[in-house]
Amino acid sequence: MSCLTLTGRLALASLALPLSAAAAPLQAADVVAMEAGPWIVSTTSPAPDGAGLLDSSDSTMIRMHVGKTPRVQTSMAGWLALTGFEPSDIDGFALRPGSQGPAHRSSMAFSLLTNEGGFRDGDILGLAPGGGATVLVSEDALLQTLGVPMGSIDVDALAYDDTGRMLFSTQGFLGGTVLGDVNNGDILRIEPDGSATLVQTEDQVQGAFVLATGRADLIGDVHGLEYLGGNLYVALQGPSDVDGSLLRLGQQPGIVAPEDSFGLLGAELDAIAHLGSSGTWPAVSLDQSLGAPGAIISGQGQGFTPGAPILILIGGQQGFSSGYGLGGFGELALDPVDPWLNVLIQVGGLPIVYADKDGFFGVDFGLSSTDVGGKWMGTTGWSLQAIDLATMELTAPVRIAVQ
């Protein structure tokens, strides 16, 4: 018995050090640097042309950072490759805590604005091994948890805290739940035992906005949600000069940065996630997801090692392999026996491009005027994926349907 007690005390003592280290308050400069980004966001409506994005839609995921040019992280061609369909609007997005890093296929969680692709707007979706979207938490399960199994909700904000608890907000009012009436500015959390708790009411978020700005404008809906450095961050429906930035909740509420410092010309945000400091998350994007044979396509890459050679993999059929020990997205999304990929490997014809000093590249290329690529999840076309040869990190795939 004494031996057990001793073991228990030792375990507690060994836990105490990292816990107290983690609790050390961040310096103000660290907080400013962290809050500057990079953020991965989606807009409520397509970002204005003046923002210079390669592809602007309600589903585009954009990497934004104070003082830097915003870039497309996931274009429609990316969603097509990841899910097999083209979502009309992404209204919730989060990176799940896990051991494989924020850029890994298994980290991505999101919600759709409308029922489509066989999914519902209240489902929390992830990416399945092998391709396509999969339900992580269903709308039915959330309704059951809230005690309104016959109800209906659209999840419109999503985050995970540092212990993996899921935080969310709804798009509309939901009356008569186990938590009482839920407003669209409320922030809810799913506990480890599966129950739901109300973390912040819309009134509390409104109060934080007033404290942060000294203004009484109404915030409306909570549109986006992130947990970072012990605080919650929200994207708000209003007022219009703040809806393109983020509000920090907690002990010292504040607006993260003026919205025009993010370079999106004040576009309202409806999904937010913070990339953190643990990865650069290299990504490629295309300006279109559907092209005719012979069409000229513009592509971009970002988040690569400055100056690094980048190998572009090209194939017609998608597939799945996690067996190459690659970082980033972690999984080859092209079929290893795809005929075009194999021919290009055999003749040494896979393109290599070079990242600039900011880890960026832009390239135009033409689709074959005779070949239309391979079939995958209902489309015929071409898929691409890139490897940063300096880090051996893979990007997520992109796909262009040909017709």
Ligand SMILES: [Ca+2]
């Ligand atoms: Ca959106």
Ligand SMILES: [Ca+2]
């Ligand atoms: Ca939704």
Ligand SMILES: [Ca+2]
């Ligand atoms: Ca909401």
